[in-house]
Amino acid sequence: MKSPFPFQSILYATAILVVVLPVRAGVDFGRDVLPILSARCASCHGGVKKTSGFTFTNSKTLFAPAKSGAIPIVPGKPENSEVIARIGHTDPDERMPPEGDALEPEEIETLKEWIASGAEWQEHWAFAPRNPGIVPLTKNSIWPANGIDHYVLAGLEAAGIEPSPEADRYTLIRRVALDLTGLPPDIAEVDTFVADKSPNAYEKVVDHYLGSPHFGERWARHWLDQARYADSDGYEKDNARGDAWVWRQWVIDSLNRDQPFDQFTIEQIAGDLIPEATPEQRLATAFHRQTLFNREGGVDPEEDRTKRVIDRATTTATTWLGLTMQCAQCHDHPYDPITQKEFYQFYSFFNNADESAVGVPKFRTSDLAAKEAALEKAKGVARAEAEAWVKKTSADLAYNATHPSKTEVLEVLKAESTSGAKLELQKDGSFLVTGVVPDKDVYTLRLRMSQADVSAIKLEVLPDKGLPKNGPGRAKNGNFVLEQILIEGHRLISATTDYHQQEFDPGGTLKDAEKTGWAISPEMGKTHQATFELENPITKAGEITVRLIQNYGGNHVIGRFRLSSISGAQRPVPNQVHKLKPDQIDELERHYFAQINPTTAALAKELAEAKKRNRVDARVIQQRSTNLRPTYIFHRGDFLQPQKDLGAVQSNPPALAHRFEIKNANRLDLAKWIVAEENPLTARVVSNVIWAHLFGEGLVPTPDDFGTRAPSPGHRRLLDWLANEFIRLGWSRKQLIKTIVMSRSYRQSSGHRPELTYLDSYNYLLHRQNRPRVEAEIVRDLHLSVSGLLSKKIGGESVFPPISADVAAISFASSFKWKTSSGDERYRRGMYTFFKRTAPDPNLITFDCPDSNLTATSRSSSNTPLMALATLQNEVFHEAAQTFTKNLLENPALQTDMQRLTQGFRACLARFPEEAELVTLAGLLKDNREYYQDDKESALKLAPSKYPDPVEAAAWVATIRIITNLDEFIVRN
Numbered sequence: 001m002k003s004p005f006p007f008q009s010i011l012y013a014t015a016i017l018v019v020v021l022p023v024r025a026g027v028d029f030g031r032d033v034l035p036i037l038s039a040r041c042a043s044c045h046g047g048v049k050k051t052s053g054f055t056f057t058n059s060k061t062l063f064a065p066a067k068s069g070a071i072p073i074v075p076g077k078p079e080n081s082e083v084i085a086r087i088g089h090t091d092p093d094e095r096m097p098p099e100g101d102a103l104e105p106e107e108i109e110t111l112k113e114w115i116a117s118g119a120e121w122q123e124h125w126a127f128a129p130r131n132p133g134i135v136p137l138t139k140n141s142i143w144p145a146n147g148i149d150h151y152v153l154a155g156l157e158a159a160g161i162e163p164s165p166e167a168d169r170y171t172l173i174r175r176v177a178l179d180l181t182g183l184p185p186d187i188a189e190v191d192t193f194v195a196d197k198s199p200n201a202y203e204k205v206v207d208h209y210l211g212s213p214h215f216g217e218r219w220a221r222h223w224l225d226q227a228r229y230a231d232s233d234g235y236e237k238d239n240a241r242g243d244a245w246v247w248r249q250w251v252i253d254s255l256n257r258d259q260p261f262d263q264f265t266i267e268q269i270a271g272d273l274i275p276e277a278t279p280e281q282r283l284a285t286a287f288h289r290q291t292l293f294n295r296e297g298g299v300d301p302e303e304d305r306t307k308r309v310i311d312r313a314t315t316t317a318t319t320w321l322g323l324t325m326q327c328a329q330c331h332d333h334p335y336d337p338i339t340q341k342e343f344y345q346f347y348s349f350f351n352n353a354d355e356s357a358v359g360v361p362k363f364r365t366s367d368l369a370a371k372e373a374a375l376e377k378a379k380g381v382a383r384a385e386a387e388a389w390v391k392k393t394s395a396d397l398a399y400n401a402t403h404p405s406k407t408e409v410l411e412v413l414k415a416e417s418t419s420g421a422k423l424e425l426q427k428d429g430s431f432l433v434t435g436v437v438p439d440k441d442v443y444t445l446r447l448r449m450s451q452a453d454v455s456a457i458k459l460e461v462l463p464d465k466g467l468p469k470n471g472p473g474r475a476k477n478g479n480f481v482l483e484q485i486l487i488e489g490h491r492l493i494s495a496t497t498d499y500h501q502q503e504f505d506p507g508g509t510l511k512d513a514e515k516t517g518w519a520i521s522p523e524m525g526k527t528h529q530a531t532f533e534l535e536n537p538i539t540k541a542g543e544i545t546v547r548l549i550q551n552y553g554g555n556h557v558i559g560r561f562r563l564s565s566i567s568g569a570q571r572p573v574p575n576q577v578h579k580l581k582p583d584q585i586d587e588l589e590r591h592y593f594a595q596i597n598p599t600t601a602a603l604a605k606e607l608a609e610a611k612k613r614n615r616v617d618a619r620v621i622q623q624r625s626t627n628l629r630p631t632y633i634f635h636r637g638d639f640l641q642p643q644k645d646l647g648a649v650q651s652n653p654p655a656l657a658h659r660f661e662i663k664n665a666n667r668l669d670l671a672k673w674i675v676a677e678e679n680p681l682t683a684r685v686v687s688n689v690i691w692a693h694l695f696g697e698g699l700v701p702t703p704d705d706f707g708t709r710a711p712s713p714g715h716r717r718l719l720d721w722l723a724n725e726f727i728r729l730g731w732s733r734k735q736l737i738k739t740i741v742m743s744r745s746y747r748q749s750s751g752h753r754p755e756l757t758y759l760d761s762y763n764y765l766l767h768r769q770n771r772p773r774v775e776a777e778i779v780r781d782l783h784l785s786v787s788g789l790l791s792k793k794i795g796g797e798s799v800f801p802p803i804s805a806d807v808a809a810i811s812f813a814s815s816f817k818w819k820t821s822s823g824d825e826r827y828r829r830g831m832y833t834f835f836k837r838t839a840p841d842p843n844l845i846t847f848d849c850p851d852s853n854l855t856a857t858s859r860s861s862s863n864t865p866l867m868a869l870a871t872l873q874n875e876v877f878h879e880a881a882q883t884f885t886k887n888l889l890e891n892p893a894l895q896t897d898m899q900r901l902t903q904g905f906r907a908c909l910a911r912f913p914e915e916a917e918l919v920t921l922a923g924l925l926k927d928n929r930e931y932y933q934d935d936k937e938s939a940l941k942l943a944p945s946k947y948p949d950p951v952e953a954a955a956w957v958a959t960i961r962i963i964t965n966l967d968e969f970i971v972r973n
Contacts, residue, residue, distance in 0.1 A: 027113045029122040031712045036107050038709045040097055042335050062121070075119040078112040087111070125716060126322070126706040127656045129680055133721040147725070148743040151718035152766045161756065164748040164768040169194045170911035171749070171973050173205055175769075176741060178972045179694055180209035182218035182778045182829075183785050187903070190910050206741055210734050213794050216256035219733070221777060221831045222693055223251055225859065226319045227290045230852035231798050234292035234837040237812040245832075246360060246618040247286035249795040254284075261686060261731035262675035269316065269674070270667035272356075272622045282358040285620045288312045289355065292837070292853060306639040312350045313343075315855045320674050322685040322706030323654070330637035336707040338654050341633055345652035348631035349670045356622035359615045362796075371610055375593075375603040382597050389596060390588045396571040398582040405568030407458060410447040413543065418442045421557075430462055430562035437474050441557045443548040449565050454538040456566040457487060457546065460529045461520070467559040470525040474559040478524035481552035483517035485509045488545040491535040498574035499523050502598035506530050515552065522602070531572030538565075623666065657681055675731070681706060683723035687736065689857055691722065694740050696772030696972075697763075703857040714764055745769075750973050773861050773971050776847030777830025779871065783964055784827050786907045787880035788887055791824040798834040799825045802875045803841050810839035827876070846870045871965050878957075881964065882944040885956040897922060904960055908969050924962060928955035 027033060045055050055061055062073045062083075070082035078084045086096040087103050095102060103111075114120075122128075135150035139157055144150045156163055167175065173193045177185040185193075193205050209215065229248060233239045254264055267274070267284035274281050291308040310329065317325040327333045328343040361368075379386070409429035417423055419438035423431045423445075433443075461472035461480065473480030481504065485492065495506035501519040508516030509530070520528050538544070550557045577591050593600040631649050632642035651665045658678045662669045674682050685706060692698035699713045699722075700706060713719055722736070729735040740746055750769040760767055774782065780801075784790035799821040808818035816836070820826070833841050837852055846866055850856035871877055884907075888900045901921045905913040913921065932939035932954040943953035963969065 027110055027117065028712075029114065029120060030125045032110050033114045034124065034708055035711065036103070036110060038335050040103055040107070044097065063119075073115055073119050076116060078115040081115055084108070084112055084115065124656075124708050125712050126684065126700075126710065127680055129678070130684070130723055131717055131720040133717070133724045135721065136717075143744055145742060145744045146739060147721050148718065148740065148745050151715060151721060152743075152745040155715065155765050156767055159759065159765055161760065161765060161767050163744070164751065164753065166744065166747045167749045167769065167973070168911075170909075172202065172747060174910040175972055176205055176209055178774060178778070179741065180206075180218060180737070181212050181214035182221070182774070182781055183214055183790075184782060184908070185910060187906050187910075190906070202747075203742065206738055210738060213256055214792070215734075216252040216254075217794065217829060217831055219255050219693075220248065220251040221775070222689075223255075224248060224831070225850055225856040226315075226689075227251075227287050228315065228850075228852045228855050229290050230835045230837050232816075232836045232838070233295060234853065235294045235296055236838075237295045237815070238836060238838040239293075239295055240816055240834075240836075241619070243616060243618040244286075244290075245795075245797050246362070246616055247283060247289070248831075250280065250283050250286070250360075252795055255733065258732055258734045261726070261733055263731075265320065265675050265682075266668070266671040269671035272353075272620065273666055273668040279358050279360045282620050282622070283360045283618055285353075285622075286618060288315075288350070288353065288621045289619050290852075291315075303639055309347060309350045309353075311854075312353070313347045316350075316674075317346065318704050318855050318857065320685065321657070321681045322688075322700075322704065322710075323681070324705050324707055325654070329634075333707075335709050337656050341649060342652070342654045344631055344633045345649045346654065348649055348651040349665070349667050351629050351631045352624045353621040353667065354624050356620055357617045358620050359617050361611065362614050362616045368607070368610055368614060371603070371607045375600060375607055378597075378600045378603055379593055382593070382600055385597065386589055386592045389592050390585060393573055393577060393588055394582045394585065396573050397577070397580060399571050400573065400578075401582070403568060405455075405566050406451065407564050407566050408449070408451050409562060409564045410449060410544075412445065413448055414444075414446040416444050418444075426560075428562065430460070430560055432464060432466070432560045433474065433558065434466075437555050438557065439553050439555060440551045442550065443558070445546045445548075445563065446543060447546060447563060448543050449538065449541050451565060451567045452539055452541050453567045454534070454565040455568060456531050456533045456572065457485075457492075458529060458531050458564045458566055459485070459548075460527065460562045460564070461558055462527055462560040462562065463525050464560045471559040472520075472528070472561070473524070474557050475555045477521065479519055479521045479556060480558045481517045481519045481550060481556040482509055482530075482548060482558065483514070483551050484512060484547075484549040485532060486547040486549065487532075487534070488547075490538065490544070492532045493535045494533040494572075495530055496572035496574075497528065497530040498576060499528055499595055517552065519556070522605075531566070533572065677727055683726050684719055687722040687726050688719060690733070690736060691719075691740065692858060694737070694746060695766075696770035698858070704855070715766070769973075771971050771973055773847075773863070775859060776844040776849040777833070779847050779970050780830040780833075780843065780876065782908075782969065783871070783877045783880040784829075786964070787884035789827045789880050789883050790829070791827045793824065793828065796828075796832070799828045799832050800834050801826060801828075801841065803843075807839050807842055810836075843870055843874055868965060871970075872961060877964070878961075881957045881960045882953075884960050884964075885953055886944050886947070888960075889953065889956065897925060900956075901925070901959075904963055908963050908966075921959060921963070925955055925959045928958040931955075932958075 042055075063071065063075065065071050066082065068082075072081065072083045074080040083096075086094060088108055089095040097103075133147070135147045136154040138144060138150055138153045140153060143163060144153055153163060166172075170190060173185050173190055177183060177189075189205075189208075193201060196204070198204075229244070231241055231244045233241060264284075267281045268287035269285075271277055271281035271284040291311045293308065294304045310326070314326040314329075317323040323336070323338070324333070325338060325343055325346060327336075328338045328340050330340070332339045412425055412429075412431075415423040415425070415431060417433070417438075419441045420436055421433050421438060421441060422435040423433055423443065426432055431443075459482075463470040463472050463478075467474060467478060468476050469478030471478050479501075485495075492510050495509050495518070497506045497518060499520055500506055501521045501523075504517060504519035506518040509518050509532070518530055520526075546563060548558065548561075574591065574595065576595065577588060580587055594604045595601055631651075632644055633646055633649060635641035635643055650663070651670070653660050653670060653673055657680060658673075658676065660669075660673050673679065684700075685703070688698040688700050689703050692703055699715045699719045700710055702710045722740075725739060726732075726736045729739075745766055746769065748767075748769045750771045753768065756767055763770060781790065800818055802820045803818065808820075811817075818834075818836075821828075830844070833844065835841075835844075835852060840849065840851070845851075846864075847870075848860045848862055850859060884904065888894060888904055891900075891903070894900045894903055898918065901918060902913060905911075905917070905921070929951065932942070932951045936951060939950045939954035942957050943950035944957075947953040
């Protein structure tokens, strides 16, 4: 019996680490000297140990006498320098370093040459100001497309190397699609690009993928690695974080709208401290909520809080500054000029950031969009009325500001009701009406005024728990209708209210007419007021009689009310705006649409309720404003041993970067310092990470460490040019990415060039493009996408694809259940998979997904047999192959095996198969048909459920699984 999965042998060649670079001119401190000192000397003479009283992290100690009296380094005189004497000593007891191998003769010569030339101690390249970025001239002036190519070509020409030819269009479009969206191009997109002969055909493809909503997903996943994102707390209990996804959504949206990176930074580090911060800006601080949180019993809460603060500080330093500040937590940094005090000064920025919550929208829905559109349309219709109301109210406010008035609750002498209802006087001077609830009623009140020159009477209707729906009316819905108000011996000429029901204008209360008057639906359960202006002011204090006529019927009578007199000539304005100033036009307009106009008010209320239903509370950080914690240096990093005798430290970033001179600084000051143009690190660090995602390797191979042990990049000036360009482009991530992918350097073929095996084996000179394997989540996305199963929904809560029952069952005291998602949620992109720190999806871990416990600026990329087994046996990948098969077999445009094989091959790899590949696949399909014809039971298991011809379907599924298991399928060429 033949195997259902015949494999062809795959050979891999391991490159030899030999790079021949142009001969150097003289000794360069950063390139040649510092790496020797850091690697061979700093373990005894660094930040931890300062043997003999000098350290290579502080140049001042090197040129002064050590404890022995000898001077370690005497500039210009290597023969008088103790360092040279000791590293070349023949006595093992005197030779340095005391342990391990002696320095190589070449290393000793380098140090001698450096000292002889004056021992200039240059600032580490990463801490020095960026080079202005004047692009070098090249012999070939045609090849460069932008500044990147000038730098790359200059290096290649110096080594006598020609750049590789441009990749073919099939490779290019797949490369760009994977790098920018993490999804393969569909065949129609490929064919359109290949056929497009316009000079900007490639640029159109780049712009298309930069504008795709999937761009935000792809590049958000990179950022989530740096933020150590997970959907659970970690530690033994590892409780689920039901709101973690909300911040992930914020990142996706931020990247899709190309939020400038400096603002992206400020909001995540200190969004809560931005003046009048929006909920979304506060949500951004959830970057610092991604720390582990230990909720186990018996844990010291302060110890765990301290760990979280340390993690926030060190993650910030690594992500934005490329510094390993965690190495200075217990002592001075072993290699970099960062003291332990500076670590705690940096820690201090985060020491008063406590965890809080903020309500934000879950996501934008079509229902919300429709409601917003309806409200805007209604506002347009009512615009003229709104402007007239705003103009009048503004004038009334201006008048009232110069004509102060006095309001006084009227003293009650007698109160009665024609229905026999009881009018009970309350402590606040109001009446609560109890007893019989009549169909209609008239309240007659005899009142005394103690003030003169009364110009108006104010009626307040008040809510009360004893009334239906809290009133203020006695009808079942809490409403009332005041048909008419009469003041014996006086005529009323105008009536205004803070709110009135549509078609129940308060002006009706001044007329003797039925079924008119003042009502307040749907704003029941709230206080409202009406002001009635007298034709002639009442000039003397005395008694008045007021009648409230309520003959509408249906129990629409007032349940609680209060009457007051207003002296002076104040003009009535709604309660909610009386404190506004006449020039606050925007606020007046908002009030009109929200409260006065019945149509827009109803729509605004409906929209507000919809938004409330669509809100979720997300955990963020919030700066405490009282009981601020002082920050002390911890002895040997122990939080139980704060060195209070040294005094509290002030918040300050490390001095190795640009100056910071702000007293009583907070995180907002730190964030602005980080993205200041003069900061030498941030733009370099971020540009390097972006480059790494597009080339598979950063210009600096240690993206998380730009300290003194970081190798000086061969393309240092290119890195500075990228950093300067990033800032010049307004910190636009999309524009920097476009600049890189438009370069000819990026567009080079990734094909191996045997003639350069020894000259540039690791492609340091960028003579070609690299071939990185796609990340774990993208492996899943590729399978689902080519099959047509992928749900392309953007954002939302995390999902639960099928995983091993044993892994799914891992939880503390069975407190968490992995409930496999169904429907489209089962086929979401890999970045939406629920990430449980103690039991992550095995397929993610198999393909080197980081564990989310610490920040990860880059991922490992291993190559193991387990990966091939995972892609062959994973349940979702198998479902994808079944659906892929159905699509091929049921496509009426595909009539032959060769057509189907070509279509399947192109869907996976974009290019057409070569003739030999097509012959091999056809042979594989034939073998699979024979195999499953002999084993129909296995065919039923492999074929899509209830497929009419399971043998044919199984043969195709097995064949498709081989195509999707090719190295080329999960590699970005």
